[in-house]
Amino acid sequence: MLQQAFNGLVGGAFYALLALGLSVIFGMLGVVNFAHGAFYMLGAFTSYVLLDSYGVNFWAALVVVPVALGVVGIVLERLFIRRLTPLDPLYNFLFTFGLTLILQDLVKREYGVQSQPYPRPSALSGTLDLGLFTYPAYQVFVLGVSVLVCLLVWFVLVRTRVGMVVRAATERPELTRALGIDVGRWVTPVFGFGIALAGLAGVLAAPMRAVNPLMGADLIIVVFAVVVIGGLGSLFGSVAAGFTIGLVSALGNYYVPALSQTLVFILMAAVLLWRPAGLFGREEAL
Amino acid sequence: MLRIDGLSAWYGEAQVLRDVSLEVAKGEIVTLVGRNGAGKTTLLRNVMGLHEGRSSGVVEFLGDDVSGHAAHRRAKRGLGYVPDDRGIYATLSVEENLTLPPAVGPDPWSLDKVYETFPRLRERRRSPGTKLSGGEQQMLALARVLRMGARLLLCDEPTEGLSPLIVQQIGSILRDVKSQGVTVLLIEQNVHFAQTVADRHYLLAEGRIVETLENSEVRARENELLEYLGI
Numbered sequence: 001m002l003q004q005a006f007n008g009l010v011g012g013a014f015y016a017l018l019a020l021g022l023s024v025i026f027g028m029l030g031v032v033n034f035a036h037g038a039f040y041m042l043g044a045f046t047s048y049v050l051l052d053s054y055g056v057n058f059w060a061a062l063v064v065v066p067v068a069l070g071v072v073g074i075v076l077e078r079l080f081i082r083r084l085t086p087l088d089p090l091y092n093f094l095f096t097f098g099l100t101l102i103l104q105d106l107v108k109r110e111y112g113v114q115s116q117p118y119p120r121p122s123a124l125s126g127t128l129d130l131g132l133f134t135y136p137a138y139q140v141f142v143l144g145v146s147v148l149v150c151l152l153v154w155f156v157l158v159r160t161r162v163g164m165v166v167r168a169a170t171e172r173p174e175l176t177r178a179l180g181i182d183v184g185r186w187v188t189p190v191f192g193f194g195i196a197l198a199g200l201a202g203v204l205a206a207p208m209r210a211v212n213p214l215m216g217a218d219l220i221i222v223v224f225a226v227v228v229i230g231g232l233g234s235l236f237g238s239v240a241a242g243f244t245i246g247l248v249s250a251l252g253n254y255y256v257p258a259l260s261q262t263l264v265f266i267l268m269a270a271v272l273l274w275r276p277a278g279l280f281g282r283e284e285a286l
Numbered sequence: 287m288l289r290i291d292g293l294s295a296w297y298g299e300a301q302v303l304r305d306v307s308l309e310v311a312k313g314e315i316v317t318l319v320g321r322n323g324a325g326k327t328t329l330l331r332n333v334m335g336l337h338e339g340r341s342s343g344v345v346e347f348l349g350d351d352v353s354g355h356a357a358h359r360r361a362k363r364g365l366g367y368v369p370d371d372r373g374i375y376a377t378l379s380v381e382e383n384l385t386l387p388p389a390v391g392p393d394p395w396s397l398d399k400v401y402e403t404f405p406r407l408r409e410r411r412r413s414p415g416t417k418l419s420g421g422e423q424q425m426l427a428l429a430r431v432l433r434m435g436a437r438l439l440l441c442d443e444p445t446e447g448l449s450p451l452i453v454q455q456i457g458s459i460l461r462d463v464k465s466q467g468v469t470v471l472l473i474e475q476n477v478h479f480a481q482t483v484a485d486r487h488y489l490l491a492e493g494r495i496v497e498t499l500e501n502s503e504v505r506a507r508e509n510e511l512l513e514y515l516g517i
Contacts, residue, residue, distance in 0.1 A: 177357040
């Protein structure tokens with residue numbers, strides 16, 4: 001039971017990282033980034049290619065890949081998303097969805113649909129004795145990194161001027177411009193940061209999950225449910241919901257295996273009936 | 287200070303402002319009165335650079351044509367916007383609400399000066415902005431643009447829905463900042479309040495300025511105006 005709960009938290013670590021990026025992007029740009037799962041997949045695949053073809057190890061990939069994908073995100077925002085934002089939201093919906101299909105197919109063309117192996121970094125290949133049970137060290141590491149990143153983002157948001165501007169621009173973009181802040185200047189780095197988080201989740205996933213072109217597509221559906229449950233645009237909500245959903249689905253998987261796939265969505269429906277704006281969302285954010 | 291010349295604005299196909307021209311001199315308090323839907327808020331949003339539809343005409347602020355400028359550039363030039371819903375951030379504390387806008391203009395208020403003028407805000411400075419009462423939120427919205435050092439305040443109905451006591455307080459704050467050389471363009475449905483703070487009044491109807499009124503005229507015609515405004 002405790003071990004199941006721990007599995008759930010590790011799964012939740014991925015949900016939290018992805019949901020956080022998705023939420024930051026939605027809050028600041030008003031764009032639902034359907035390509036988020038594809039960037040998670042690219043994160044894992046890039047790590048695989050770097051190791052397989054260039055001998056770049058996991059620790060280097062952990063830094064290089066998120067930064068590189070962040071730069072890709074910045075270029076995408078400048079070239080495309082920025083131009084589509086003033087139009088109907090449908091345009092960015094179609095753009096990011098189309099981008100997902102293109103990225104998936106490009107990877108599929110090169111590497112096929114079978115999963116690629118990615119070894120655990122040797123320093124984390126053992127198990128840790130957590131007192132009540134032993135647990136793979138790598139999984140503990142993933143959970144630690146995710147919690148650390150979420151805390152770091154929280155700190156930046158709450159304690160720094162940059163964070164204050166992001167909070168303000170997320171809540172009331174137009175008013176924030178009228179108060180003398182060039183919101184447009186902040187949009188690009190925030191988008192890049194959200195994509196970098198997806199890339200980081202991808203790198204972390206490579207050694208413990210199947211690295212294949214569809215790994216993001218499978219995960220992102222649940223992440224959307226997580227973001228909706230947490231409250232669209234609420235950063236705290238998406239992180240809290242990420243870990244909660246991880247727990248719930250792991251325990252559900254254990255006790256009611258028949259419902260394992262649907263439990264998250266039943267939960268989402270229940271939350272939406274009870275609180276239409278999500279657990280931590282504000283009504284006016286809709 | 288502010289000169290608007292031949293301003294027209296549309297929402298889609300519907301024209302909401304028709305050839306509006308007006309002027310506000312430095313240190314004046316000028317109100318815009320008119321029924322709901324007359325175009326008052328659209329006019330203020332146009333001056334601030336927030337109008338999203340089509341518009342034409344010239345908005346000149348401190349001698350520069352700012353018509354094509356984005357809202358944040360106009361704010362940095364010294365326009366202080368107080369929106370009709372007060373625009374207090376729920377995710378920012380009272381103090382963060384105050385310090386969010388960059389200090390602009392030659393005479394931004396220090397936080398100490400803000401807290402001396404609005405002691406209540408000092409007591410509540412760690413609370414989330416929207417936990418304040420309506421009156422306190424209105425004070426916060428005014429204090430925010432004063433801390434910024436705005437030279438022309440654009441206030442969209444600051445007295446709406448507030449108790450007479452708070453309305454009086456807002457009046458005395460406006461007179462006070464006027465004496466320090468700040469200019470105010472104010473949307474106001476409360477004609478009685480308007481003539482206690484303002485120097486002049488523009489009457490808007492169907493997107494046009496139909497009359498310019500001095501205080502004495504507003505006093506003499508208060509009942510007629512109230513009836514016209516449907517209050």
